Amino acid sequence: MTSTTPRIIAVGNLKGGSSKTTLAVNVASALAEHGAVVLVDADAQGTAAAWGEAGKLPVAVQSIPLADDGQAAFAAWLSKLVALKASAAFVVVDLPPNLGGVTTAALTIADLFLVPVTPSGMDLRATEKALQLLRQARQVRGGExxxxxxxxxxxxxxxxxxxxxxxxxSDFREQVGPAISARAAHVDAFGAGQWIGAYAPRSVGHVEIEALAAVVRRMVAR
Ligand SMILES: Nc1ncnc2c1ncn2[C@@H]1O[C@H](COP(=O)(O)OP(=O)(O)OP(=O)(O)O)[C@@H](O)[C@H]1O
Ligand SMILES: [Mg+2]
Structure with missing residues (x-):
């Protein structure tokens, strides 16, 4: 089912290098088979924007970086995001690491928080903090x-x-998605400026991303 209301999917975790950008680019590209997608690079590092530079991704990439510098900046950033929503079926936001305030801002309007976690103790600690921000956002928004x-x-x-x-x-008591395994093709797809579905169609990496994107679509259709 394709959702008719534009949906915002925020990809974040407070830990650097947890696969946020890889997931954001690939899930956004898989979703593009079902509607127009805007991928927002909210990270001043600009990795998602660099990925899209060659013009080979099936999504529009917009750089809207945000530093953790206060309410006025957050409000301006959020209004840019809301404006984008009008032009797309899905807005996928690639969040920076380490900036709790930016993640909090995104969670005030996101329909779904997609949280990649690698199997490392450091990631798990950062994930606990990210989920605290998620629960605060739910409380403020007064819903699920x-x-x-x-x-x-x-x-x-x-x-x-x-x-x-x-x-x-599963101890975090949130839905746990289909896993994405470590594959060299994910690293090489970035170098080629392509998403995994174009770089290595029908590879394990591609099949896993499609499975994840299908779950994402079901979740945001609610
Ligand atoms: N499934 C995977 N298999 C193999 N390598 C991966 C996979 N996912 C990500 N990587 C690699 O791990 C590194 C970090 O990934 P990525 O840039 O997506 O993480 P990030 O969370 O966005 O990092 P940052 O916090 O710096 O924004 C990159 O070199 C990327 O190519
Ligand atoms: Mg990144």
């Missing part, structure tokens, strides 16, 4: 939104941590 999906990312099932990640994430 944003929905949340924890996505085991860069998973290597040869390691114990990789085999146990779903069990560990």
């Amino acid at each position: 939104k944003p929905f949340a999906l924890l996505v085991p990312s860069r998973v290597d099932r040869r390691t114990a941590a990789g085999r146990e990640i779903e069990g560990v994430l």
Whole structure:
């Protein structure tokens, strides 16, 4: 089912290098098969924007960076995001790490918080903090939104941590999504300026991203 109301999907975690950008670019690109998508690069590092620079992604990439510098900046940033919503079926926001205020701002309007978590103790601690922000946002909004999906990312099932990640994430009491395994193709797709579905169609990496995007679509259709 394709949603007719524009949906905002915020991809974030407070830990750097947890696969936020890889997930944002690939999920946005998979969603583009079902409606117009704008991918917002909210990170001043500009990784998502660099990925789209070659013009090979099936989504429009907009750089709307936000630093953690106060309410006025947040309000201006949020109004840009709301304006984009009108032109797309899905807005996917790639959030920066370490900036709780930026994540909080995004969660005031997001329909879904997509949280990639790699099987490392450091990621789990940052995830706990990110989920505190999520629960605060739900309280302020007085409802069940944003929905949340924890996505085991860069998973290597040869390691114990990789085999146990779903069990560990279930303790957070949020939905745990289809996992994305560690694949060299994800790294190389960035170098090629393509999403995984174009770079390595029907590869395991592509199939996993499509499975994740299908869950995302179901969740935001509610
Ligand atoms: N599933 C995967 N398999 C293999 N490598 C991956 C996978 N996901 C991400 N990577 C690699 O891990 C590194 C970090 O990924 P990415 O840039 O997506 O993380 P991030 O959370 O956006 O980082 P930052 O916090 O710096 O914004 C990159 O080199 C990326 O190519
Ligand atoms: Mg990133």
